[in-house]
Amino acid sequence: MTLRIIPQRFAPHAQGLLRIAAALLFLQHGTAKLFGVPHVAMFDGLKLISLLGAAGVIELIGGILILLGLFTRPVAFILSGQMAVAYFLFHAGKAFWPTLNGGELAALYCFVFLFFAAAGPGAFALDRE
Incomplete structure (x- = not known):
């Protein structure tokens, strides 16, 4: 017997919510770089x-x-590949541990997106499988 806090039938919904939350958080990186919103001083004057x-x-x-x-x-x-490249290009050389090299977010995004590449979008997607 498996103890389930949330019934299995809600797994696609949780997967869809994770996809939406990850996308909204990830989008901020693109808008910060391209439009300055939210403002990140490091991206001031960034060339396209x-x-x-x-x-x-x-x-x-x-x-x-x-x-x-x-x-x-x-x-x-x-x-997922972009985040792997970001991790190894900008973070891994600073220190071994992601906590020390600032690469936790890149590593986490890498594996979250790898999950969606394998499992699909879940619920609430326009191209549901």
Whole structure:
């Protein structure tokens, strides 16, 4: 006998809510880079034709698609890869542990998006499977 706090039939709903919450949080990275909202001083004067500019475009478009649940699996796979690259390019060289190198969020996003690439969008998606 398995003790379930939330019945299994609600798993797609929880999955959909996780997708929406992750997308809304992820979108902020793209809007901060491209539009300055919310303002992050590090992104002041960011050039669109740069590594961070390209990341902002991917975060904005990918975040919107994940939020809507459109092309979830391929988009999530791309975003997972982007976050893996972000982790190893900008964080891993500073220290071994993500807590020390500032890469916790990149690592977590990487695995959350990898989950959606494998499992699909869950409930509340425009392209439900």
